[in-house]
Amino acid sequence: MSGGLFDIPSDLQNSYWGLVGLHLREALVPVAVGLVVALPIAQLCVRLRWLYPPVLWVTTVLYAIPSLAFFVVLIDYTGQTETTVMIPLGVYSLVVFVPAIVDGVRSVPQETLDAATAMGLGPVRRYFQVQLPIAAPAIIAGLRIATVSSISLVSVGMLIGNQGALGNLLHDGQIYNQSRLIWLSVIGTAVLAVVADALLVLVRILVTPWMPRGGRAPRPVDEPEPLTAALEDATR
Amino acid sequence: MIRIDSVTKRYPDGTVAVDNLSLDIPDRAITVFVGPSGCGKTTTLRMINRMIEPSSGTITIDGKDITKQPVNTLRRSMGYVIQNAGLFQHRTIVDNIATVPRLLGWDKARARARARELMERVGLDASLAKRYPYQLSGGQQQRVGVARALAADPPVLLMDEPFSAVDPVVRKGLQDELLRLQDELGKTIVFVTHDIDEAVKIGTMVAVMRTGGHLAQFAPPAELLSAPADGFVEDFLGADRGIRRLSFFSSAGLDLLTAPVVAVDATAEQIAARASKDVPYLLVTDVDGLPLGWAEPDRLTAGAVDTSRLLPYGRPFVHGEESLRAALDGAVLSPTGWAVAVDAGGRVTGVVSQQAVGEAIRTAHAEGRSDEKVAG
Ligand SMILES: Nc1ncnc2c1ncn2[C@@H]1O[C@H](COP(=O)(O)OP(=O)(O)OP(=O)(O)O)[C@@H](O)[C@H]1O
Numbered sequence A: 001m002s003g004g005l006f007d008i009p010s011d012l013q014n015s016y017w018g019l020v021g022l023h024l025r026e027a028l029v030p031v032a033v034g035l036v037v038a039l040p041i042a043q044l045c046v047r048l049r050w051l052y053p054p055v056l057w058v059t060t061v062l063y064a065i066p067s068l069a070f071f072v073v074l075i076d077y078t079g080q081t082e083t084t085v086m087i088p089l090g091v092y093s094l095v096v097f098v099p100a101i102v103d104g105v106r107s108v109p110q111e112t113l114d115a116a117t118a119m120g121l122g123p124v125r126r127y128f129q130v131q132l133p134i135a136a137p138a139i140i141a142g143l144r145i146a147t148v149s150s151i152s153l154v155s156v157g158m159l160i161g162n163q164g165a166l167g168n169l170l171h172d173g174q175i176y177n178q179s180r181l182i183w184l185s186v187i188g189t190a191v192l193a194v195v196a197d198a199l200l201v202l203v204r205i206l207v208t209p210w211m212p213r214g215g216r217a218p219r220p221v222d223e224p225e226p227l228t229a230a231l232e233d234a235t236r
Numbered sequence B: 001m002i003r004i005d006s007v008t009k010r011y012p013d014g015t016v017a018v019d020n021l022s023l024d025i026p027d028r029a030i031t032v033f034v035g036p037s038g039c040g041k042t043t044t045l046r047m048i049n050r051m052i053e054p055s056s057g058t059i060t061i062d063g064k065d066i067t068k069q070p071v072n073t074l075r076r077s078m079g080y081v082i083q084n085a086g087l088f089q090h091r092t093i094v095d096n097i098a099t100v101p102r103l104l105g106w107d108k109a110r111a112r113a114r115a116r117e118l119m120e121r122v123g124l125d126a127s128l129a130k131r132y133p134y135q136l137s138g139g140q141q142q143r144v145g146v147a148r149a150l151a152a153d154p155p156v157l158l159m160d161e162p163f164s165a166v167d168p169v170v171r172k173g174l175q176d177e178l179l180r181l182q183d184e185l186g187k188t189i190v191f192v193t194h195d196i197d198e199a200v201k202i203g204t205m206v207a208v209m210r211t212g213g214h215l216a217q218f219a220p221p222a223e224l225l226s227a228p229a230d231g232f233v234e235d236f237l238g239a240d241r242g243i244r245r246l247s248f249f250s251s252a253g254l255d256l257l258t259a260p261v262v263a264v265d266a267t268a269e270q271i272a273a274r275a276s277k278d279v280p281y282l283l284v285t286d287v288d289g290l291p292l293g294w295a296e297p298d299r300l301t302a303g304a305v306d307t308s309r310l311l312p313y314g315r316p317f318v319h320g321e322e323s324l325r326a327a328l329d330g331a332v333l334s335p336t337g338w339a340v341a342v343d344a345g346g347r348v349t350g351v352v353s354q355q356a357v358g359e360a361i362r363t364a365h366a367e368g369r370s371d372e373k374v375a376g
């Protein structure tokens, strides 16, 4: 039990790095599923304007339900498993994703949509080739929030018996009275969140070479700066 | 030929945007719809590519009802250009232009090669190909919009106020470019604008519409200016339609005087020989024949004229190429009352007085009237 900085109690049946991997899985799978579910919901809200307020209301109410309440209900069906932790996290992500995607898709200028229609792009092509790519920055902004909050929320999984990944260290730190474990949990979670966020920023830069950069006004005559050019090439 | 036959568009809220419109849009010509805001121009244009469906009436192309083919096939056979270009901000310039060829199943390399060819056509530098729309000026974006509409070589081009968001100088450039392109390509162009000057300048036929979606007059621009159908059209044409109509008369028929022109290094004898009673001034040119300004003969010093003391010569007109309007403008602008005629290279070919321009206008009008009689 003594020894290395990253040694952790055997009751967790995992190494520190194993816990990190588990933490990431429990945090990111719900976000990914949430995104996939939110896309059609958001598209429906864009097409049927009246649907958006009630949908938004439902996602907000769901967000207000404490995860513990979810666990109490879910435990009868999915037991003391990762799934029980991930379901509420996925549901929570909707409150971020639905408005992010709706706003993103709505931000596509009417002229652009008209041009697409006039060129003979049907609704499906228009969605995948025009609306979704242009909504990408807004969607990724939502993705960053959902990811970071999901990473921090995973820890509550410790409430249903060692399903909180890095969060379990908080519990162990208390019962074994070892502040090192608590620090490992807190700092580990924070580092994961920061790194994930940074990666998403990078993804955003890579997939949106078409965005004006650095808040500067568009420069019609200058050559693109080398970094931009390099990133553009990388994405092609 | 695109035939619009008794077409009415009533929006769900009851607005009648187009009211029983019938007209034939000729092939390989520019037909302009012009009229005040809200008179139904955009609605009319969009019924042609079925972005809006008429409430009643039919539209046929070469006798074929446009509703009888798949809507996206119809749209891909028609280029569409709008205000602010409506470019895809997430695609490079080449990929914007290559959109329709790609939709038609061309492979990427061929579509991009075609896109680059079109960039050249519309006067865009090849170095812009890999840029994104935000990196282009408004005028450049508008050219991309035109190139994109032309990419799959559609027989029909629909243009909805394509040049109204750019400044007047760029707009004039784009208009000239469109006319030049049309000379090369011979498309059937339907062009919407609220700017009557633009309509008169680029239209082969002009349809003036009035609020409520009524067709007020459908005629070639010269006829519109000389014989407006009613008070509404006359008002819409504006106050100086007499002057504007001169744009349709060539300056080729003007008799130029070449005598009152001297070079800046003329000798005293040359100056004396060129001065005459009919012309109180001499036009001084540089040694290459480019105009410098007017001067009274006795104020000219032989060998080296003091060019800083010359009278301005206004705006020279290109003889034979520009219209009587340009000639008159040149004569009015010059304090001497004489217009300077130049060749395409800007070298002076002669001068002409306001009186002579006026005489040519009277002659042209007389001939114009007889033309209209012939035309019916
Ligand atoms: N979707 C719609 N529903 C109801 N009315 C409409 C709709 N679209 C256009 N209108 C009305 O139809 C009339 C014609 O509109 P249209 O857009 O064709 O005008 P326009 O001549 O193109 O005008 P502008 O020069 O301002 O572009 C206007 O009174 C407009 O308010």
Ligand SMILES: [Mg+2]
Pocket: B041, B042, B043, B160
């Ligand atoms: Mg309009």
